[in-house]
Amino acid sequence: MYFHPMAFLYKDWRQIRWQEVMQELRRMQAEIVKAERTGQQRRVFALQDQLVQSQAARLAAVRQVTSNDGKYTPGVDGDIWKAPQQKMQAVEKLAQKGYRPEAARRVYIPKDDNRTRPLGILTMTDRAMQALYALALDPVAETRADPHSYGFRKYRGTADAILACADIFAEKDPPQWVLEADIEECFDSISHAWLLRHIPMDQALLRGWLQAGYMEKGTFHHVRRGLPQGGIISPILANMTLDGMEAMLTTYFQHNAKISARSKIAFVRYADDFIVAGASKKMLQDEVKSLLSNFLKERGMRFSMKKTTITPVSEGFDFLGYHLKLDSALFGRGTVKITPSQKSMRRVLRSIEQAIGSRPEASNVQLIQAINPIISGWTRFYAFTDAREAFIALDRAVYELLYARVKQRAPHLWQRKQREACFAKIDKESPVLRGEHDEQLVCARQTPFAPHIQINPECNAYDPAWAAYLHKRQSD
Numbered sequence: 001m002y003f004h005p006m007a008f009l010y011k012d013w014r015q016i017r018w019q020e021v022m023q024e025l026r027r028m029q030a031e032i033v034k035a036e037r038t039g040q041q042r043r044v045f046a047l048q049d050q051l052v053q054s055q056a057a058r059l060a061a062v063r064q065v066t067s068n069d070g071k072y073t074p075g076v077d078g079d080i081w082k083a084p085q086q087k088m089q090a091v092e093k094l095a096q097k098g099y100r101p102e103a104a105r106r107v108y109i110p111k112d113d114n115r116t117r118p119l120g121i122l123t124m125t126d127r128a129m130q131a132l133y134a135l136a137l138d139p140v141a142e143t144r145a146d147p148h149s150y151g152f153r154k155y156r157g158t159a160d161a162i163l164a165c166a167d168i169f170a171e172k173d174p175p176q177w178v179l180e181a182d183i184e185e186c187f188d189s190i191s192h193a194w195l196l197r198h199i200p201m202d203q204a205l206l207r208g209w210l211q212a213g214y215m216e217k218g219t220f221h222h223v224r225r226g227l228p229q230g231g232i233i234s235p236i237l238a239n240m241t242l243d244g245m246e247a248m249l250t251t252y253f254q255h256n257a258k259i260s261a262r263s264k265i266a267f268v269r270y271a272d273d274f275i276v277a278g279a280s281k282k283m284l285q286d287e288v289k290s291l292l293s294n295f296l297k298e299r300g301m302r303f304s305m306k307k308t309t310i311t312p313v314s315e316g317f318d319f320l321g322y323h324l325k326l327d328s329a330l331f332g333r334g335t336v337k338i339t340p341s342q343k344s345m346r347r348v349l350r351s352i353e354q355a356i357g358s359r360p361e362a363s364n365v366q367l368i369q370a371i372n373p374i375i376s377g378w379t380r381f382y383a384f385t386d387a388r389e390a391f392i393a394l395d396r397a398v399y400e401l402l403y404a405r406v407k408q409r410a411p412h413l414w415q416r417k418q419r420e421a422c423f424a425k426i427d428k429e430s431p432v433l434r435g436e437h438d439e440q441l442v443c444a445r446q447t448p449f450a451p452h453i454q455i456n457p458e459c460n461a462y463d464p465a466w467a468a469y470l471h472k473r474q475s476d
Contacts, residue, residue, distance in 0.1 A: 009055050013084035016059060024056040025135065029462045032139040044200060048136040058094045061132035062087050065124060065232070075123030076105045076215050093125065094132055101126050101208040104230060106216040112347050120214050120229040130209065130232040137201050139462040141236050146246035147457035151271030152235035154461035155470055158320045159384055161270045163454040166336040168266040168277050169313060169326050175264045175277035176326075178317050179284045182307035183296065186272035187234065188226035190241050191300030199240060209233070225300055235271070241299050242269065245292060249276065252291060270320055277313070284310050318343065322385065338385040340378075345390060348378045349397055356405055364422060365435035367402065375442040383450035391444035392429055398441070399423070399430035406433070 010016050028051045035043040051057050065071065066081050074080050081087050104120030111117055122130070142153065150161035168174060183189075192210045196203055209231065213222050227234040246267040253265045264279040265288070276292075278284040289303070289310075296302055311317045316325030321344040327335045355370045356362075362370070375398070379391060406422050423431035424440055433441040453473055459466050 010059065011088065013088045018063075021056045021059050024054070025051075025060055026462075026464075028054065028057070029135070029139040030464050032136065033143050033460060033462045036140050036143045041200070044140060048140075048201065051136045052132050053095065055091065055095075057132055057135050058091045060135060061094065061128045062090045064131045065127040066090075070121070070127075073121055074105075075121050075126065076102055077123045077125075079124050081124050090124070090128055094128055099125070099129060099205075101129075101205075101212040103212050103220055104214040104228065106214040106221075106229075112350065118229060120231070122228070122230060122232075126209075126212075127232055129205075133201055133205065134233045134236055137199070137233065138236050140200055141240050141243070142460050142462050144243055145239065146243050146267070146269065148246055148267055149239060149243060149269045151269070151273075152239055155459070155473070156455055158270060158322075158381075159452040160455045161268055161320060162322050162324070162338060162385075163452060164268045164457065165275065165277075165319060165324055166338060167454075168268070169324070169336045173264070174313070174326065175266060175279055176313055177278050177281045177284055178311055178313050179276040179278065179288060180309050180311060180317055180319070181274050181276070181292070182304040183272050183301050184304040185226075186301060187229070187238060189301045190226055190238070191298075192225055194299045195237060195241065199237060238271065242272065242274075245269065245274070245295055248291060248295060249288065252287075268319075273320060275317070275319055281310050281312075321381070340382050340385070340387055340390045344378075345394065348374065348394065349401075352398055353401060356401055363436070364406070364433055365437075365439050367405075368433055368435055368439050368441050371398070371433075372442045375444055379442075379444050379447040380450075383447055384452040387447075388445060391447060394444045395432065396430045398444075399432065402433045402441075 028047065032044060032047045032051070035041075035047055062081070066087055072080055072082075081090050102123050102125075104122050104126075107119050107121060108116040109119050145153065148161075148164055150156040150158070150164070192207075195210065196207060199206060209228055211223060212228065213220055214229075215221070227237055246269070249265055249267055264277075265283075266277040268275055276284060276288050278288060289308075293303060313324075313326040316323055318324075318341040321341055323339045323341045325337050325339075327337050351374050352371055355374060356367060359366060359370060375394070378394075379387070382390070403419075403423070422434060424434040424438075425431045426443055426446070429445060432443050453476055455473065456469065459469065461470070
C-alpha cells in the first residue's frame, strides 16, 4: 500500500491545516517503518522517495526551519524566509530539480571553558532540504537503532539514559566496573566512504552535503571527513554510524560459550557519549574495548586514550552531567545514588558568577531576574535525582556570592538590619536574595522531587503500535 496524498494542495501558508499535514506525514513515516522492519529495502527507498516529493513533508520541513531558534540567521546567501509568501515559495522550491548544496558559513560560539567551537550556518534552502530528507531517513534510523541509545531520538533524553544506567546497577549481582568511553573528535572524524555505503538515501545528495565545505573569512575550505556542523540531518547520521555497538556486544557475549557464563555486560549511549558496564576490568579492557575499537575504526573513529577510562562502580562515575555511585549491595542488589556531577556544579556557579559580574550597577531585583532562570533550569534538570545536598550547596555558594556583592555597595552601612532587608530567611539553611518589593531569588533546595517516567527502550516513535503508550506517557 502506497501513500494517499492530501485531499488538495495548499497555496496559502496562512490557510494550512497543520493537524492534517502532520497526520499525513505520520502515515507516510509509519509505512517506512513497516517496510524497514520486514526487510523490504526496495520498498523503503520507494516510500522515502514518495515522502520527500509530497507537499506534506515539504510543508513540515519549511515550517521546521522557519520556526526554530536559527530562523533569522542567514547562511552564505544572506536569505531568510519571514513572510508567508516566502515560505510558500520555499515549499515549491524544494520540489524543483537542480538543487546543489552550498558551503556553510562558519562562526565560532563560546564554550563553558572560555574556549570556542566552530559551527556551520547553512543556507535556508540547505536547512529545509536536510529537514525534508531527515523526515524520510529518521524512521529508518529509529527502526535500526540500538534500544539503549537515547540522544537525538524522539521522546528520549538524558534522564532516560541515566535511569537506564541505574537499572543496570539495581539488578541482582550488578556489574562492578564501567568503561567510560570518549570518542576523539567524533563528529569530525566519521568516514564519508562509510556513510555513502551504509546510509539509505540519495547518494549524490548525501555526498553533496558531506563535501559542501565551509566559508570562513571569505575563504572556501574543503571537508574530507566528518559530518556537516550545524546540519539538521547530522545527528541522525551520527546515530546511524554509532548504532550497532549494543547489538554487537550482546551477540558476542551471548554466543561465545567460553565467556558467556562469566559475562555481565550492559550498554547505554547518548549521542557520542556511552558507557559499558561489565563484570571485570580485564573483560572491559581486553574484550569490550577491543571490539569497540574495531567497530569505530571501520567508521573512521577512535577512542581518546586519555579520556577513556575503566572505573569501579563503587567509586562512582560521571555521565551526561550526572554522578552515579553504587552505594551498597543488599541481598545481591545494588543501590545507585544519582547526583549532579561536580563539573556541572562548577558550570552553573560560573554562569551565576558571570551574571553577577556583568551587572555591576544592578539592583537586587535585576540580579534576581538574571539569576533565577539559571537556577530554575539547572534544578529542573536534576529534579528526579538525589540532588538535595547539591541544591543546598548551590544555595550556600550563591548566597556567599551575593552577600559579597550587596555588601560591596555600602560597606559602611552594612549592619544586621541591612542584611535582613536584603536577604530572606527561609529555614535554617542559607538565606536568599530579596528585592525591594519582596521579589525573591529561587531557592534551589525547595525544588520538589519530580520523578521521571523512563521510556521503554524498545519504543519506536514512528510505529503506530507505540502511539497509545507514548500518549499515556506524555499525559502522566
